[in-house]
Amino acid sequence: MQLDTTSVVIAQRSIDEILDLSLVVARTYLPKIVLFAILGIAPFFAINLVLLYPITDYDRLSMASTYHATNGGYQARYLWTQVCLVYLQAPLAMCGVTYFLGQAVFIEQPTIRQVFGVLVSRATALTWVLGLLRGGLLAIAFACIIFVSPYSNTDVEQTVYLTLCVILVFMVRGFRPFAPEILLLERCPLFTSKKANANELSYGRRTSWLHAGSGDLFSVQIVITIISVAFVLLACLGILYVCGVVFGIRNWGFWMDLIFFPLVLWLMATWSAIIRFLLYLNTRIRTEGWEVELKLKAEQQRMLANARLMEGTSS
Amino acid sequence: MTSFVKSVLAACAWLVAHARPIQLGSIRNSVPIDFMSLRNAIDLTATITTPENIQFEYRIAGPFRRIPAFLVDLIVRIATFLGVFFLVACSGIVQLFPFLSQFATIGVVVLLTYFMIDWFYGVFFETYWNGRTIGKWISKIQVISVDGRPISSYQATIRNFLRLADLAPMMSLEALLANDAPPLFVVPTGLVATVCMSITSRFQRLGDLAAGTMVVVDERAWVPPKVKLEDPRVSSLADLIPANFMMSRPMVRAVALYAERRMRMPVARRMELSAILAAPLMAQLGIRSDTSPDLFLCALYYREFVARPISIVESDAIDVGIPISQKTPVKYATESNLDPQPTTSSASPAIETSPQLPSGETP
Numbered sequence: 001m002q003l004d005t006t007s008v009v010i011a012q013r014s015i016d017e018i019l020d021l022s023l024v025v026a027r028t029y030l031p032k033i034v035l036f037a038i039l040g041i042a043p044f045f046a047i048n049l050v051l052l053y054p055i056t057d058y059d060r061l062s063m064a065s066t067y068h069a070t071n072g073g074y075q076a077r078y079l080w081t082q083v084c085l086v087y088l089q090a091p092l093a094m095c096g097v098t099y100f101l102g103q104a105v106f107i108e109q110p111t112i113r114q115v116f117g118v119l120v121s122r123a124t125a126l127t128w129v130l131g132l133l134r135g136g137l138l139a140i141a142f143a144c145i146i147f148v149s150p151y152s153n154t155d156v157e158q159t160v161y162l163t164l165c166v167i168l169v170f171m172v173r174g175f176r177p178f179a180p181e182i183l184l185l186e187r188c189p190l191f192t193s194k195k196a197n198a199n200e201l202s203y204g205r206r207t208s209w210l211h212a213g214s215g216d217l218f219s220v221q222i223v224i225t226i227i228s229v230a231f232v233l234l235a236c237l238g239i240l241y242v243c244g245v246v247f248g249i250r251n252w253g254f255w256m257d258l259i260f261f262p263l264v265l266w267l268m269a270t271w272s273a274i275i276r277f278l279l280y281l282n283t284r285i286r287t288e289g290w291e292v293e294l295k296l297k298a299e300q301q302r303m304l305a306n307a308r309l310m311e312g313t314s315s
Numbered sequence: 316m317t318s319f320v321k322s323v324l325a326a327c328a329w330l331v332a333h334a335r336p337i338q339l340g341s342i343r344n345s346v347p348i349d350f351m352s353l354r355n356a357i358d359l360t361a362t363i364t365t366p367e368n369i370q371f372e373y374r375i376a377g378p379f380r381r382i383p384a385f386l387v388d389l390i391v392r393i394a395t396f397l398g399v400f401f402l403v404a405c406s407g408i409v410q411l412f413p414f415l416s417q418f419a420t421i422g423v424v425v426l427l428t429y430f431m432i433d434w435f436y437g438v439f440f441e442t443y444w445n446g447r448t449i450g451k452w453i454s455k456i457q458v459i460s461v462d463g464r465p466i467s468s469y470q471a472t473i474r475n476f477l478r479l480a481d482l483a484p485m486m487s488l489e490a491l492l493a494n495d496a497p498p499l500f501v502v503p504t505g506l507v508a509t510v511c512m513s514i515t516s517r518f519q520r521l522g523d524l525a526a527g528t529m530v531v532v533d534e535r536a537w538v539p540p541k542v543k544l545e546d547p548r549v550s551s552l553a554d555l556i557p558a559n560f561m562m563s564r565p566m567v568r569a570v571a572l573y574a575e576r577r578m579r580m581p582v583a584r585r586m587e588l589s590a591i592l593a594a595p596l597m598a599q600l601g602i603r604s605d606t607s608p609d610l611f612l613c614a615l616y617y618r619e620f621v622a623r624p625i626s627i628v629e630s631d632a633i634d635v636g637i638p639i640s641q642k643t644p645v646k647y648a649t650e651s652n653l654d655p656q657p658t659t660s661s662a663s664p665a666i667e668t669s670p671q672l673p674s675g676e677t678p
Contacts, residue, residue: 016377020378020380023377023512024358237484250487289573291576295569295572302566
């Protein structure tokens, strides 16, 4: 791996430059990003579709309702639940994309098998941090409750709890967004023993160090969230327009609820993963002088290689 | 339905059977990039070569740099429109057209004003203000031709007239509000522009493609970074480095980058980073191993960028290029043009200079 030869120019950037660059990165690696995104998204998409399907029967739900909720109310509940689930599951689903991007920066071409191997080797850490602490798998458990009792009278309470969970995770991810990168690219262990090498950083310490000097990350996350919401709305409107032109269907219907809306959400999740990766590079450059480290390490490697060559020649 | 399920299952079986040979490298990139060339590394720049074979590098403004400019221009247009409306309503202009009712006169003037402002605001400003509007000026971006020349009035007209197409598709209020809302297609989604900018290498929307223009960042280019070598031992350590030791060009770049960035790092990180290169170098050059690696890299920088040019050129300074932001050529640092600034702990004045590669390359 040639450390000072990268496919993305390593430089400090502002937030608008990072957002623009994310489009270039997405365009450059489109086939591979789509491949890994589909592999990551497909299970979550299917699980959410199956588990949330019972609460899309708005007529039956409103008739069974004890507090005269309307169809629109139940539709809003379904859409919001879908948004919450995708938000919570996105880092877990995008692990493949994150790892691929990390390798692509250094002009590596990982195969599906290699990426899968890395994900399996880091499965425990990913499950613990992204699945349990950050709610990726807990979201599925929540959807299971909805699936088991879709006509429960506690639907409002369920939605409130889910929303609170999302707000909590938003705060955590706002201040410490780079957990997938630390776990997958830096491969920090969850815990380090006292006997371990003093230079080996545990996930907790590494997270604290990396995020300590980057106080504006939360505001950046808010900006990205606002932009994502705007793009979801625009994309849904665009799909409605196309459906109107092609099929004559101009209203938000069943297909929109079950297929297109979740697809747009996952599209945004994929794009957010690219932005988060570029933000991670930017944070490392700003707080740790990462580009300096790459250059110095590359020089060190060259020196050692030259020394070995000289030894070989002289002997 | 059964055949559909069968075909899906067959596709899944094929995927499983062929999972092993699929290599990501075999999938072609949508944009061919020669990764081994740093010039082609992914960035937000466009290089333009003039007929005289002179190359210019521009920073391209993407959609997220352009959105604030668009919003400012929108506010300016609305404010201008409202201003004209109140001016017309409060002035006695309606008396000039006795054959029209007061309402009709105001309506005609308002419609004309709206038309003029909406369609010709961008054309006027971009033509007479070197590709800038008020929003672009505030956002520090400007429109230029794809060949680097200033935008012409024809190009300004084309790109602004196609703005409506870029804002498409227009959604009806029906889809947004309620089924009984009037079916007026007045809500711009801007999806055409978004998709178009995302798939073109210069972030061009339809109007830009038609007019042969692009939007670039209008900022003063590279300002040489100031490097502070605050430790007085640097020069004496530089003398200990053997005279026959020559750094390779990549190593010079690495050392210059380190010297430029070190002041913004905590001391522990400085030591950690500098040791990467300094440790093997010190061992190779026979420098004592307890020497501070940070100090050693500073000494290398001093030797390469401060001491050497003086020894080579004595008193005459050499021009090594004219950064765009400066009117006068940058010269090698000499005793006279070093800019000593007092530091908190220095016994001798801190050395502050700008790194210039000996070959005249931009670091």
